[in-house]
Amino acid sequence: MSMFFQVVAPMVFVLLWSSAFIAAKFGVAHVEPFTFLGARFALVTAIFTIIALAVKAPWPRSIRSWHNIAVVGLFLHAFYLSSVFVAIHGGMPSGLVALVSGLQPVLTAIAAGLFLGEPPSARQWAGCVTGFAGMVLVLSDQMSIEGVTFIGIGLSVLALLSISFGTLYQKRNAAEMNLLTGNAIMAGTGSLVTLAAAALFESMEIVWAPAFVGAFLWLSIAVSLGAYSLLMLLIKHGQATKVASLFYLVPPTAAVMAYIAFGEEISLLAGLGILVTAGGVALVVLPQRKPA
Template structure:
């Protein structure tokens, strides 16, 4: 099977584990501190990988600036917003629902910013995918009003939605030709600086409880998410339209729901199963040739 065929499937499976990692690790570290440590480790690993593969590095301060900005949006903005929102009481399912607006928002903005054409069939697919996401996490969204959620959590998750949307578009517009490994290192360097600044602004203590669940979550997020999934995302952005790449995020909440069912025993009802089917059909309509 070719990488172009396998990459979307692998990306969804890997990316969907991010909420599981957050759920495991956040009780033992503050959100920006957690992410900053993760980024610093990833920078070291990918720098070594770039040297081993003799990967080219981005040349010119303009390209490096564009890559750094996309890194701040995709990692500091998106991940920081999601982790902060979850740490302030927002359920992972409701977070996924709000961030699940990304494909619609990306498709709308891509028409104006990238001059990408979205066909009628693709619009139907985007709407079906969003409906499917809504069904999968709808029960959690309804139950969220019974929980104690701090207002900043909603602000953070909306900012995360905007950052991941703008980051995808910015990457496609200004940094799509960046060297894959070397460019990703530059993104993570910018993100680590941004996350360190955020930890200072929010006066985090930067204390970590190095428990077994936290270490497992950290290792998983570093290797599986920040190395494997992000390199796949950069590959997909390079070889596909922004709307096509964004549509894959519709499959993330259903995949996360399945993982939560097997790992944490969270029940999957009939509406959730129907939503998974709708999301899959929606993505198939968007990405079809």
């Protein structure tokens, strides 16, 4: 089981999470962001609920437990993804959004030491800094000041704070939740918030083009069911700093996927950044040899 959480689960999580950016590029051309997310979370809620009822998975027994899981869903589903989608939909360069939200491992490392009693080691700090430097190199070709606004920057910072807080809150207050019922509650929370926002600010029209349907199903099933479930497991069984550092690998992996899917070139600098990022993450996540 330890090999699964150390190697297999992180690799699958990074691949699934990175694929979301590729799928989103296909989908957002046919629907507004809150409508997209609201419909996606509604489908995910239905799937998790049906599976949970079929296998008779336990639901939380206290209002406090329901509240804690809903808070995680509010930050990891509603606030984080809404901030990213709305910022990019409003013209904010995706590379800059990724760069700001990519500070999450550093922020998580600081907060984990303060609030969870998990102070990062010197090697993990070095890995955080190295991983961020590598991510900057990977995203350097996508950096542009065109389209940058105070609102876009604010949404990017909100995404950073939301995913950092949601990760820490889940580790501290909802680590023992059932995977099926917990994800149903989290997705339901995200759906209620994003559908309310869509009703207030958007037309809620969807163009059911093949590209949208494919992206919608992939994001709902593979990413929301697969990636988020793996994230919950990794948070439960791992140190918060180690789990957060995996997000450094998302931009490099997404860059490789974009090269395969869209023919987007990877510069020599970005290629170097991929190697540097991988080295930084390795410093954080690989087991340290304990002194005799």
